[in-house]
Amino acid sequence: PPLWMYWAGGLLGMSAHFANVLKDFKEDKASGITSLPISLGRITSRLATAAFLIAATIILHSAKPNTTILVIGIITSTLSIFAPRFILFKLLMLVALLDVILLVNAAGELIGSRTV
Numbered sequence: 001p002p003l004w005m006y007w008a009g010g011l012l013g014m015s016a017h018f019a020n021v022l023k024d025f026k027e028d029k030a031s032g033i034t035s036l037p038i039s040l041g042r043i044t045s046r047l048a049t050a051a052f053l054i055a056a057t058i059i060l061h062s063a064k065p066n067t068t069i070l071v072i073g074i075i076t077s078t079l080s081i082f083a084p085r086f087i088l089f090k091l092l093m094l095v096a097l098l099d100v101i102l103l104v105n106a107a108g109e110l111i112g113s114r115t116v
Contacts, residue, residue, distance in 0.1 A: 004063045005107065011056035012099055018049040019092040046081050046088075053077040053095045060099055064106035073098045 021028060021037035022045055029038050037045035057073035073095050080091040 001110070002063070004059050005103075008056050008059045008063075008099070008103060011052045011059070012096060012103075015049050015052035015056065015092070016096065018045050018052065019089060019096075022046060022049060022092075023089045049092060050077040050081050053080075053092065053099065056099050057095065057102070060102035060106055064102065066102060066105065069098045069102055 017035075018037045021035055022042070025038070025042050025045070028035070037048070040048065054074055054077045057070060057077070061067075061070040076091050076095045076098075080088055080095070083091050
């Protein structure tokens with residue numbers, strides 16, 4: 001597979017882990033869970049999640065450009081840094097969904113190809 005696919009997959013995986021922890025941050029911290037997002041703290045984890053998603057969106061956009069999704073993804077990721085807790089996870093999942101659309105669109109030409 002192309003290098004961009006590895007990078008995008010890794011960044012999406014990291015953002016999914018961080019987003020899942022952010023969803024239940026207070027509860028996880030209170031129960032003694034010591035994951036990387038808990039160790040970094042709530043604000044740093046929000047920043048890291050947004051950065052992972054923005055980077056994944058840019059990488060996927062470079063593989064198969066779609067300016068609309070790029071702009072929505074970057075704006076939504078940035079908004080997630082400041083979003084109230086009740087909408088945070090929804091914003092992060094929206095960006096992840098947009099990134100999956102970019103991924104499927106970019107990988108569509110490779111599916112069934114013997115060069116992958």
